[in-house]
Amino acid sequence: MPERKLGKIDNKYTLKIKSSGNGMADDGYKWRKYGQKAIKNSPYPRSYYKCTNPGCSAKKQVEKWRDEPDTLIITYQGLHLHPYSPFQDNNAATKKPRNQATKKLQHQILSTVLSHYCQALALKK
């Protein structure tokens, strides 16, 4: 899967994470499911999510890894245009245990996104 046409499409970031136990990994942002399709190369269907925040065009797709039923492949497309994350805006970190996992996940995503973004910039130039 070549990715050298960054000047034409949005940046793409793929993260490999462990399933939350149900199949819905919350990364701290609000996502709206807009489609689900089965991939011929994977025994599991792929879910398509879009950011529900105003003015945000970030997209995300979730797919189950065939070699690891407990592993989810999250692919992020584009960058968030939100002022802040819903959790931070609510300051609900005081009464939500899953927030810790979310924060960690966010950090992981941010790290990966930054890394890929930097790479994309370097490749674009």
Place this chain on the structure above:
DNA sequence: CGGCTTTGACCGGCGC
């Protein structure tokens, strides 16, 4: 009452 989720069908692009 509002918001979000789910399913089906359609369309476009690419490959052979």
Place this chain on the structure above:
DNA sequence: GCGCCGGTCAAAGCCG
């Protein structure tokens, strides 16, 4: 030129 796959949109229903 045809076929296949992936991706997106739209509408309806359900739940909180």
